[in-house]
Amino acid sequence: xxxxxxxxxxxxxFAGLYAAKALRHLDADVTIVDRNNYHLFQPLLYQVxxxxxxxxxxxxxxRASLRRSRKVSVVMAEIESVDxxxxxxxxxxxxxxxxxxxxxxxxxxxxxxxxxxxxxAPGLKTLPDALHLxxxxxxxxxxxxxxxxxAERQRLLSFTIVGAGPTGVEMAGAVSELLTVVxxxxxxxxxxxxxxxxxxxxxxxxxATFAPRLGRxxxxxxxxxxxxxxxxxxxxxxxxxSLVLDDGSRVDAGTTVWTAGxxxxxxxxxxxxxxxxxxxxxxxxxxxxxxxxxxxVAGDCAALMVRGAPLxxxxxxxxxxxxxxxxxxxxxxxxxxxxxxxxxxxxxxxTIGRGAAVADIGPVHINGFIGWLMWxxxxxxxxxxxxxxxxxxxxxxxxxxxxDRSVRLxxxxxxxxxAASTEDR
Amino acid sequence: xxxxxxxxxxxxxFAGLYAAKALRHLDADVTIVDRNNYHLFQPLLYQVxxxxxxxxxxxxxxRASLRRSRKVSVVMAEIESVDxxxxxxxxxxxxxxxxxxxxxxxxxxxxxxxxxxxxxAPGLKTLPDALHLxxxxxxxxxxxxxxxxxAERQRLLSFTIVGAGPTGVEMAGAVSELLTVVxxxxxxxxxxxxxxxxxxxxxxxxxATFAPRLGRxxxxxxxxxxxxxxxxxxxxxxxxxSLVLDDGSRVDAGTTVWTAGxxxxxxxxxxxxxxxxxxxxxxxxxxxxxxxxxxxVAGDCAALMVRGAPLxxxxxxxxxxxxxxxxxxxxxxxxxxxxxxxxxxxxxxxTIGRGAAVADIGPVHINGFIGWLMWxxxxxxxxxxxxxxxxxxxxxxxxxxxxDRSVRLxxxxxxxxxAASTEDR
Numbered sequence: 009x010x011x012x013x014x015x016x017x018x019x020x021x022f023a024g025l026y027a028a029k030a031l032r033h034l035d036a037d038v039t040i041v042d043r044n045n046y047h048l049f050q051p052l053l054y055q056v057x058x059x060x061x062x063x064x065x066x067x068x069x070x071r072a073s074l075r076r077s078r079k080v081s082v083v084m085a086e087i088e089s090v091d092x093x094x095x096x097x098x099x100x101x102x103x104x105x106x107x108x109x110x111x112x113x114x115x116x117x118x119x120x121x122x123x124x125x126x127x128x129a130p131g132l133k134t135l136p137d138a139l140h141l142x143x144x145x146x147x148x149x150x151x152x153x154x155x156x157x158x159a160e161r162q163r164l165l166s167f168t169i170v171g172a173g174p175t176g177v178e179m180a181g182a183v184s185e186l187l188t189v190v191x192x193x194x195x196x197x198x199x200x201x202x203x204x205x206x207x208x209x210x211x212x213x214x215x216a217t218f219a220p221r222l223g224r225x226x227x228x229x230x231x232x233x234x235x236x237x238x239x240x241x242x243x244x245x246x247x248x249x250s251l252v253l254d255d256g257s258r259v260d261a262g263t264t265v266w267t268a269g270x271x272x273x274x275x276x277x278x279x280x281x282x283x284x285x286x287x288x289x290x291x292x293x294x295x296x297x298x299x300x301x302x303x304x305v306a307g308d309c310a311a312l313m314v315r316g317a318p319l320x321x322x323x324x325x326x327x328x329x330x331x332x333x334x335x336x337x338x339x340x341x342x343x344x345x346x347x348x349x350x351x352x353x354x355x356x357x358x359t360i361g362r363g364a365a366v367a368d369i370g371p372v373h374i375n376g377f378i379g380w381l382m383w384x385x386x387x388x389x390x391x392x393x394x395x396x397x398x399x400x401x402x403x404x405x406x407x408x409x410x411x412d413r414s415v416r417l418x419x420x421x422x423x424x425x426x427a428a429s430t431e432d433r
Numbered sequence: 434x435x436x437x438x439x440x441x442x443x444x445x446x447f448a449g450l451y452a453a454k455a456l457r458h459l460d461a462d463v464t465i466v467d468r469n470n471y472h473l474f475q476p477l478l479y480q481v482x483x484x485x486x487x488x489x490x491x492x493x494x495x496r497a498s499l500r501r502s503r504k505v506s507v508v509m510a511e512i513e514s515v516d517x518x519x520x521x522x523x524x525x526x527x528x529x530x531x532x533x534x535x536x537x538x539x540x541x542x543x544x545x546x547x548x549x550x551x552x553x554a555p556g557l558k559t560l561p562d563a564l565h566l567x568x569x570x571x572x573x574x575x576x577x578x579x580x581x582x583x584a585e586r587q588r589l590l591s592f593t594i595v596g597a598g599p600t601g602v603e604m605a606g607a608v609s610e611l612l613t614v615v616x617x618x619x620x621x622x623x624x625x626x627x628x629x630x631x632x633x634x635x636x637x638x639x640x641a642t643f644a645p646r647l648g649r650x651x652x653x654x655x656x657x658x659x660x661x662x663x664x665x666x667x668x669x670x671x672x673x674x675s676l677v678l679d680d681g682s683r684v685d686a687g688t689t690v691w692t693a694g695x696x697x698x699x700x701x702x703x704x705x706x707x708x709x710x711x712x713x714x715x716x717x718x719x720x721x722x723x724x725x726x727x728x729x730v731a732g733d734c735a736a737l738m739v740r741g742a743p744l745x746x747x748x749x750x751x752x753x754x755x756x757x758x759x760x761x762x763x764x765x766x767x768x769x770x771x772x773x774x775x776x777x778x779x780x781x782x783x784t785i786g787r788g789a790a791v792a793d794i795g796p797v798h799i800n801g802f803i804g805w806l807m808w809x810x811x812x813x814x815x816x817x818x819x820x821x822x823x824x825x826x827x828x829x830x831x832x833x834x835x836x837d838r839s840v841r842l843x844x845x846x847x848x849x850x851x852a853a854s855t856e857d858r
């Protein structure tokens with residue numbers, strides 16, 4: 009009888025949290041480390057950014073999620089580096105020794121080195137990102153109500169989303185709906201027709217991972233909701249409050265959101281591991297790393313090649329991979345070979361505001377209201393364990409029936425100062 | 434026929450917002466100015482600070498509150514100063530000319546010049562204050578889970594509330610309940626018996642504005658909930674993580690909240706107006722200022738003497754005063770004399786956590802569960818116009834039946850860094 013294995017999980021996103029949950033049946037001392045004290049339901053960040061949901065409706069304390077996992081310790085700390093030789097995870101809360109390490113530290117924005125882009129177009133990857141964007145959007149409206157210069161007012165009322173993957177499409181739809189609800193209403197001096205919402209995409213289609221037919225339906229729905237969709241155009245730089253495209257044209261960029269590219273982030277010390285594009289670590293089909301069977305990588309950080317392409321950076325992939333690591337460790341504890349990971353693709357979904365969504369479930373393509381109802385049902389299912397489904401249902405129902413968007417609080421100090429000032433940026 | 438009067442309201446708290454609402458029936462161009470884009474239901478701030486409610490459940494956009502008041506303009510700006518001669522309000526969004534000015538800029542913490550107190554004990558007056566305190570409390574728990582030094586651990590698990598008015602009593606009860614819910618549960622390594630919650634009060638009773646019998650009941654309830662109540666002791670200074678009292682004794686002050694004193698805040702330019710204690714401006718019984726019938730002061734900023742004492746700084750007083758200003762202006766528009774303000778005292782209430790409250794309604798004194806039900810009903814009534822009573826009811830019901838406290842998010846960057854670090858403060 010040996011001492012219980014020490015399993016250390018770096019990151020409490022979908023991969024890390026579901027690994028920790030699945031490991032509770034194993035004889036192991038599990039430690040999960042995250043820089044935040046909450047797990048974040050990232051797919052709904054855009055609803056926080058557009059004033060529909062509160063942070064606590066998509067973020068839940070890691071400790072509360074793992075309340076029933078008695079053998080899991082939770083450590084809130086910045087993860088600094090991994091020492092593969094000494095088998096140590098270095099964190100701001102001290103060093104943690106491991107027998108098994110799970111790297112699940114997710115991804116961040118990739119600006120591809122485009123000049124001034126990081127400054128001009130914040131991303132939508134974290135809860136502070138979403139609160140910051142919410143404040144920027146609302147501050148722009150406050151400034152526009154007081155602006156008598158037509159060009160500046162037009163710039164303030166321009167909202168640009170770069171990248172038309174699911175996040176970009178959902179954000180564009182939600183921003184447009186927010187504007188429709190508040191302009192002319194709470195902001196009496198402003199009208200929806202003065203405002204522009206632009207969705208920019210390098211490819212000639214939106215939702216490239218979906219069936220082309222659904223991409224076309226999404227474009228139609230977005231246009232009906234007042235979003236200008238520009239396909240096949242690349243942003244080359246940001247300057248003087250506008251974005252310069254590859255054909256030399258310009259787009260007003262009063263408030264810009266970046267959803268066009270992400271790249272994996274990992275602690276230092278893993279530089280020797282083989283990588284694919286987007287800084288992802290190449291993993292075997294058991295999700296471990298070549299030469300280091302004690303190191304697993306899961307979620308956005310991992311690149312598992314399936315038929316020549318890496319599995320996409322999706323919550324569903326991360327969640328299933330997290331669970332699979334527990335399956336591998338269980339097999340090992342019984343002296344069996346590592347079972348390979350098989351991704352069960354349950355389909356892709358994206359919502360385009362109130363009452364419209366597209367769903368791509370193998371051969372089945374669904375759009376419109378039925379798609380939206382499916383989207384709603386599925387998200388309510390996944391949000392289980394979250395604060396309270398009832399609270400989220402009420403917020404969504406309120407939005408659906410009353411067109412209300414009441415979580416419109418400017419809390420970000422810089423945005424508050426900007427909103428209250430007449431100074432130009 | 435003259436042009437409509439320009440009424441400018443400085444501050445969108447209870448006094449300012451209710452003045453604006455009541456003025457919609459008058460032929461006047463009303464402008465309301467606030468540094469924030471939301472009205473705040475301050476009496477429930479402590480529930481945000483202790484992870485029970487979300488910000489949007491106690492903060493509502495000013496524009497949404499005044500949606501039906503077509504003649505009211507909302508300006509989000511810092512109020513800088515008043516020019517009484519030129520009749521101008523200077524703000525960060527420009528100067529606003531007025532015929533009638535309503536000063537309703539509220540109050541802030543008063544530390545009475547106690548050394549290092551402002552640093553050691555943040556107050557609970559604003560939404561950022563509440564979010565900051567929530568993060569401080571949770572960060573202290575995170576650090577305590579990793580702390581092996583007994584004395585330091587004890588300090589981290591000490592929570593002190595200075596001042597036993599309604600806010601202090603409610604905060605002490607709520608902090609103690611939060612600890613009871615999470616220590617030993619989500620924080621398995623910590624036990625409630627290690628933690629201390631101390632309520633300090635200079636006077637020899639709590640809730641001095643209530644009937645003495647209710648104060649004594651409140652003390653009993655607090656003690657039953659694990660709060661140490663220290664009466665008749667004054668804090669003389671803060672040093673090295675503890676508070677020094679006037680008898681030379683010390684109290685551990687890992688996380689300290691200041692609710693012991695407030696003072697009115699007003700824009701510059703009003704220095705010539707007569708004041709009473711707490712920096713409040715003395716007003717006539719019509720709420721205007723001597724020598725300036727065009728300037729009204731309401732809420733915490735105003736000191737209206739009634740039987741030798743100024744009316745208390747309470748939401749109910751502010752709300753009624755805001756409404757009264759509309760009544761005065763209406764009387765003036767019909768050539769009548771200013772009607773005097775009469776405060777209708779509907780009683781005092783304070784809740785002491787789950788299922789216990791004290792209420793003081795003239796000769797009627799109520800405590801315990803019945804008091805709590807009354808408190809609940811009354812707050813739900815007042816929170817009308819807020820996001821959704823249903824959402825608040827669900828949060829409260831969840832807390833009552835499941836002892837849950839799930840809005841436990843550390844979003845404050847400094848507190849996040851502190852929680853993730855082993856460094857001493």
